[in-house]
Amino acid sequence: MSTTSRGSAGKRRLLGEHLRALRESSGLTIVQAGAGIGRSNPTISRIETGKRTPQLIEVKALAELYGADKETTATLLKLLSEIKDEGWWDAYKDVMPASLANYVQLEAEAASLKVFALAVVHSLLRTEDYLRAVLRATSPSAPAKEVDRLAAFHLERQRQSLLQPENPLELIAVLDEAALRREVGGRDVLRAQLEHLLRSMEAPNITVQILPYDKGAHGALNGSFTILDFPDPSEPSVAYVDSPGGNLYLQKSPDMRRFEKTHAELRGSALDKPESERWLRNALKEM
Known part of the structure; x- marks a missing residue:
């Protein structure tokens, strides 16, 4: 799912080439560059290959990190200003942390997601009330207006990814029973959430x-994760793990093999579609 303008593709690539040349001249690796500005390795890689438009703050930070002079920095910023492809998420910059913006841009460029949700329903499958309940629980000090804006952001994210009439994002989700038993927002909110899942499965x-639960222990007891696959088969997939300690992006082959294997095993152990629908209907009857 491309979110960028074709007319800007050449300038994105040119900007990426300039940044890569500066990084190599400075002697820094992609890992060091990412650590230096607080971005993931895949983000730096996608910027350098022209697959991602960097933010203004990122270009300035990279130029400074690489020791670029004023003239070079001005050239980079001019190139950036000529790229006309703002994402829909830019309207929510006032409430969206940089870590979330970084992930959402990757998600918007993906063709498919393979996810495992351990504790709560995945954010792309949540109802508005369930979303709000999660936001209030995870950000208890956030003002009501901020919660409203973040909820609106996630609902728009669902529309932009899953509900597009052409080339919608493919979502393959394994949900642990724990995520479906926890009464996030109360019983009525959970009931509506389970009903929403049934509709979404259509x-x-x-x-x-x-x-x-009766499937016992599994390889993802440590937490939820997401695998992002991109339209270009030559482009490496990315595994994303969100935790209270920070966001982790993995792209190396051994890591990806481990996550792909784990997700395949989870799917093999999980109920198939008819069984999952039956499970949800039975859970609703019990409520």
Whole structure:
């Protein structure tokens, strides 16, 4: 799912080439560059290959990190200003942390997501009330207006990714039973959430499988994760892990093999579509 203008592709690539040349001249690796400005390795890589438009603050930070002079920095900023491809998420910059903006841009460029949700329903599958309940629980000091804006952002994210009439994002989600038993927002909110999951499963681009308690221990007991696959088969997939300690992006082959294997095993253990639908209907009857 491309979110960028074709007319800007050449300038994105040119900007990326300039930044890569500066990085190499400075003797820094992609890992060091990412650590230097607080961005993931895949983000730096995608900027350098012209697949991602960097933010103004990122270009300035990279130029400073690489020791670029004023003239070179001005050239970089001019190139950036000529790229006309703001993402829909830019309207929510006032409430969206940089870490979330970084992830959402990757997600918007992906063709498919393979996710595992351990504790709560995945954010792309949440109802508005469930979203708000999660936001209030995870950000208890956030003002009501901020919660409203973040909820609106996530709902728009669902529309932009899953509900597009052409080339919608493919979502393959395994949900642990724990995520479906926890009464986030109360019983009524959970009931509406389970009903929403049933409706979502009717979409051809959405696969939801439930992993019941009786399947026992599994390879993802440490937490949820997401695998992002991109339209270009030559472009490496990215594994994303969100935790209270920070966001982790993994792209190296051994890491990706481990996450792909784990997700495949989870799908193999989880209920298939008819069984998952039946599980949800039974859970609703019990409420």
